[in-house]
Amino acid sequence: xxxxxxxxxxxxxxxxxxxxxxRELEATAHESKGKGELSIHRAxxxxxxxxxxxxxxxxxxxxxxxxxxxxxMAAEALQKSRRRxxxxxxxxxxAAQSQEIKQMQGWRLSWYPQAxxxxxxxxxxxxxxxxxxxxxxxxxxxxxxLGSADPExxxxxxQAxxxxxxxxxxxxxxxxxxxxxxxxxxxxxxxxxTQQAEIEQMRAWQxxxxxx
Numbered sequence: 117x118x119x120x121x122x123x124x125x126x127x128x129x130x131x132x133x134x135x136x137x138x139r140e141l142e143a144t145a146h147e148s149k150g151k152g153e154l155s156i157h158r159a160x161x162x163x164x165x166x167x168x169x170x171x172x173x174x175x176x177x178x179x180x181x182x183x184x185x186x187x188x189m190a191a192e193a194l195q196k197s198r199r200r201x202x203x204x205x206x207x208x209x210x211a212a213q214s215q216e217i218k219q220m221q222g223w224r225l226s227w228y229p230q231a232x233x234x235x236x237x238x239x240x241x242x243x244x245x246x247x248x249x250x251x252x253x254x255x256x257x258x259x260x261x262l263g264s265a266d267p268e269x270x271x272x273x274x275q276a277x278x279x280x281x282x283x284x285x286x287x288x289x290x291x292x293x294x295x296x297x298x299x300x301x302x303x304x305x306x307x308x309x310t311q312q313a314e315i316e317q318m319r320a321w322q323x324x325x326x327x328x
Contacts, residue, residue: 164287165238167294170245173228175291175300176220177235177248178256179307182287183213183220185257186280193273196265201321202273205314209277212310216303223299258283274322281311281318 164174190206190213197203224231234247235256248256258280262272288304288311295301 164290164294167296170228170236171294172291172297172300173224173231174236174238174245175287175295176224177237179284179287180217180220180224181235181248181253181256182258182280182284183217185259186213186277186284187217188257188259189262189273189276189280192262193269193277196262196269197273198265199270202270205317209314216307219303271322271326274318278315278318278322281315284311285315 164178165171187210190209193202193206194210197206232247235253236245237248237252238245260276262269262276284307288307291300291304292308295304
């Protein structure tokens, strides 16, 4: 099985702003929906938007969805992987990111009590925010069916989770540049520190277990 994940990351990072970006997110989600493989798509330079009064709302909505995707893939790894290292990493991801999801959900409710229930994103051309479509939300989660518990499962998991973590780093670093809230900045710092270390560990495992 050919492996990779929706790469809404790579050179420039996540793009959640322009209308063309929204169309690309939807196309990516539709193209990937129902497939048992992962596929890399073109990266686009999309940002979470300006450092305005709603930046933190857009960050929270994007990161909550993204964390939910990581938790979903980690749960699948815990179910299917036989490697002690993968299972422990999956437990760590589920514990840390589930807690962060609850924290971010609490901040959203406290800071933006009048915000729409559905996650929002910016719309550059219209100059206002809009609700994410289900396809955009699915693309932001960046989770996928990793396939059967075969000898290649751990490779698929590592490739997918490395790219997923890279997406989180892009958003966290943007938050460090644009957010003025101490809570957001502390969370972003923790995400960068933890997930960069996990990326390095996963790359080392990949090199050791799958040297080709």
